[in-house]
Amino acid sequence: MNCNDAHTLIGPYLDGELSETQAAPLRRHLLACVGCRTGVQEHKDLQRWFVEPTASAVPRGFAARVAQAAFAPATPVAHAPQAVRAPAVLVPAAAPEQDNRLLRYVLTLTSVAAAATILVVLAARDNRLPDGDGLRAAERPQISMDTALERLEALQRAEAAQVRKP
Amino acid sequence: MEVVRMEEQAIDDAALVRETLAGHQSSFQLLVERHEARVFALLRHYVKNPVELEDLAQETFLKAFKRLDSFEGQASFYTWIYRIAVNTALDHLKKKSRSPIASTDDPEVLADPQQVDARICAPHAALEREEIARATQAALAKLPEIFRTVLILREFEDMAYQDMADLLGISIGTIESRLYRARARFKAALLELHPEYGEFAEDE
Numbered sequence: 094m095n096c097n098d099a100h101t102l103i104g105p106y107l108d109g110e111l112s113e114t115q116a117a118p119l120r121r122h123l124l125a126c127v128g129c130r131t132g133v134q135e136h137k138d139l140q141r142w143f144v145e146p147t148a149s150a151v152p153r154g155f156a157a158r159v160a161q162a163a164f165a166p167a168t169p170v171a172h173a174p175q176a177v178r179a180p181a182v183l184v185p186a187a188a189p190e191q192d193n194r195l196l197r198y199v200l201t202l203t204s205v206a207a208a209a210t211i212l213v214v215l216a217a218r219d220n221r222l223p224d225g226d227g228l229r230a231a232e233r234p235q236i237s238m239d240t241a242l243e244r245l246e247a248l249q250r251a252e253a254a255q256v257r258k259p
Numbered sequence: 260m261e262v263v264r265m266e267e268q269a270i271d272d273a274a275l276v277r278e279t280l281a282g283h284q285s286s287f288q289l290l291v292e293r294h295e296a297r298v299f300a301l302l303r304h305y306v307k308n309p310v311e312l313e314d315l316a317q318e319t320f321l322k323a324f325k326r327l328d329s330f331e332g333q334a335s336f337y338t339w340i341y342r343i344a345v346n347t348a349l350d351h352l353k354k355k356s357r358s359p360i361a362s363t364d365d366p367e368v369l370a371d372p373q374q375v376d377a378r379i380c381a382p383h384a385a386l387e388r389e390e391i392a393r394a395t396q397a398a399l400a401k402l403p404e405i406f407r408t409v410l411i412l413r414e415f416e417d418m419a420y421q422d423m424a425d426l427l428g429i430s431i432g433t434i435e436s437r438l439y440r441a442r443a444r445f446k447a448a449l450l451e452l453h454p455e456y457g458e459f460a461e462d463e
Binding site for chain 2: 101104105108110131135136137138139140141142143144145146147148149150151152155156157158159160161162163164
């Protein structure tokens with residue numbers, strides 16, 4: 094190893110960055126070379142210049158101000174986050190749209206079920222009315238689905254009229 | 260004992276992160292209080308104006324807040340926020356500086372450092388700590404940013420070459436060569452500002 098090679102390795106050596114395979118030849122060179130040993134000492138002296146000032150640079154109340162800015166709603170505050178993010182578990186980003194779709198589906202299903210129930214009730218009332226003192230029901234002529242729907246609409250109109258005129 | 264304390268700190272930081280994510284402002288404030296001194300100490304190497312310094316520190320912590328859900332607790336919170344602080348400082352300098360000396364392509368940056376025919380002495384025992392720090396800060400301020408950063412990371416933060424390489428997105432070989440040049444330039448800058456700290460070769 095020559096002095097130029099040694100000179101470039103002194104920094105990594107003192108920083109603890111050389112493997113033993115790399116460090117061993119350097120140490121042998123240093124034992125034999127006064128000039129490079131002086132280089133090692135100068136490197137150590139240079140490192141002693143790197144000291145931090147003792148006085149803290151943190152202004153009073155800094156953490157409180159930052160935390161406040163972080164949690165403030167999106168306002169034009171300097172460096173404030175654009176929006177305060179709610180925890181993902183509580184409010185997933187896609188949740189509102191999914192909720193709306195589910196609500197629409199449930200409402201439609203409920204309306205269809207309600208209409209079907211009304212139709213069945215009407216048909217049963219028309220077809221099986223009690224007759225005399227017995228529990229036997231008189232036979233009534235069958236009505237078509239169209240007729241049943243017309244009667245249902247008429248019934249709804251009548252109910253709506255009653256609501257308007259209490 | 261030190262290891263145990265560090266682990267406790269790591270657990271506590273991770274817990275504070277979770278609490279912050281759950282919406283606790285006081286937990287985030289505590290997290291900032293824990294790390295503000297070191298973040299300010301780092302940023303002070305890049306900006307001197309106290310208002311500018313506070314702005315950069317605030318920007319660092321608010322960036323961390325916005326990305327808090329990406330902190331997975333694998334590294335220490337300090338390492339994580341330190342990376343954000345360094346990148347914030349470098350972005351700031353990039354925006355602010357119009358000097359070509361900040362560019363890694365600049366011939367002056369790439370050139371071998373001027374050899375100074377003097378030996379730098381260790382700080383004299385009579386010098387106050389503040390005096391040493393002031394002289395060092397002044398010398399560092401004269402260096403191009405790429406050299407200043409590697410010196411700060413190595414000498415003040417005692418960072419391993421691999422960590423520096425990961426942080427700056429460059430190879431270990433580049434770290435080594437930048438550090439070599441940075442130390443030579445720092446020595447030259449310090450001796451230019453303070454020739455009295457050098458041991459010059461005796462006149463023949």
